[in-house]
Amino acid sequence: MKRIAGLLLKIMGWRITHPIPEGITKAVVTMAPHTSNWDFVFGRLGFASQGVQPKTIIKKESFFFPLGILLRALGAIPMNRGFSTGTVKKITEMMEESDNFFLIITPEGTRKLSKNWKKGFYFVASQAKVPIILGFLDYKTKTGGLGPVIYPSGNYEEDLKIIEDFYRDKQPKYPELFNLSPQNLKKTS
Numbered sequence: 001m002k003r004i005a006g007l008l009l010k011i012m013g014w015r016i017t018h019p020i021p022e023g024i025t026k027a028v029v030t031m032a033p034h035t036s037n038w039d040f041v042f043g044r045l046g047f048a049s050q051g052v053q054p055k056t057i058i059k060k061e062s063f064f065f066p067l068g069i070l071l072r073a074l075g076a077i078p079m080n081r082g083f084s085t086g087t088v089k090k091i092t093e094m095m096e097e098s099d100n101f102f103l104i105i106t107p108e109g110t111r112k113l114s115k116n117w118k119k120g121f122y123f124v125a126s127q128a129k130v131p132i133i134l135g136f137l138d139y140k141t142k143t144g145g146l147g148p149v150i151y152p153s154g155n156y157e158e159d160l161k162i163i164e165d166f167y168r169d170k171q172p173k174y175p176e177l178f179n180l181s182p183q184n185l186k187k188t189s
Contacts, residue, residue: 005048016046018145021133026101028125029054029146030163031135033172034106042137043104044074046144054102057091087120092128104135107163112177117164119156126152134163140171 009015031043047054053075060078063071068078077094079087095101103124107117125132134147147166153159164180172178 001048002051005045009042009045009049012042014042014045014142014144016049016145017143018147020050020052020102020146021149024131024133024149025099026095026128026130027103027133027149028121028128028130029102029104029133029135030107030121031104031137032107032167033137033170033178034108035175035177036173038173039106039137042144043135046137047102047104052100052102054104055094056104057087088123088127091124095128095130101130102133108179115179117160117180122152122156122159126154132159132163134166136167136170137172138170139173 006016031039033039055075055077057079058071058076060080062068063076063078071078077091079090091103095103105118105121105124107121121132132150132152134150135145136147137144148162150159150162167180
C-alpha cells in the first residue's frame, strides 16, 4: 500500500517533504489548511505512503450505510458534534490502549470559512499527554507532510501563536476559506 499511495501522489504531482518524526508513536496531528474534500484524499495518501493508518473524528451523522463501513475502514471514529469532556476522555482512553495512534484533527473544524479554530485538538493532546504534530498541505508547492512537534505547555494562547505561525505561509486549495484565528492575524513583515 505504501508504494501505491506514493505512486498515486507522484502521478498527481504531490510529494511528502516531511515524514513522520522518528520515535513518536502517538500524537494529535493538526491538518491545515482545510478548505476542500481533496485535503482528505491527499492527506490519507500521504499517511499511507508513510505506512501509517491514522484515526480521524467524523460527525456520527456521516456513518449511515454503506458510507459508515468505508469510514470505519479508513480509521474514522464517529462522534457527536463538538468536543465535550466525554469525547476527550474517549479519545484519551483509545490512545492509552494503543501502541500506535495518530489522531488527525482539522483545527478549523470545517471546510468553510471559520472565524476561530476549535480547541479540541489541544485538549486531547494535553489530556492524553501526547505531542501535537503540525501536518500540512500546501497547494502552491504541492507538498505535504508533518512539521514541528509541539508539546502542550498548558498555555493555549501562546502555543496557538506558534502553531499558527507555522501555517501562515501554507496555501490552501481555496485561500478565501482559510483563516487563522483573529487574534493572530497580524502579518509578519
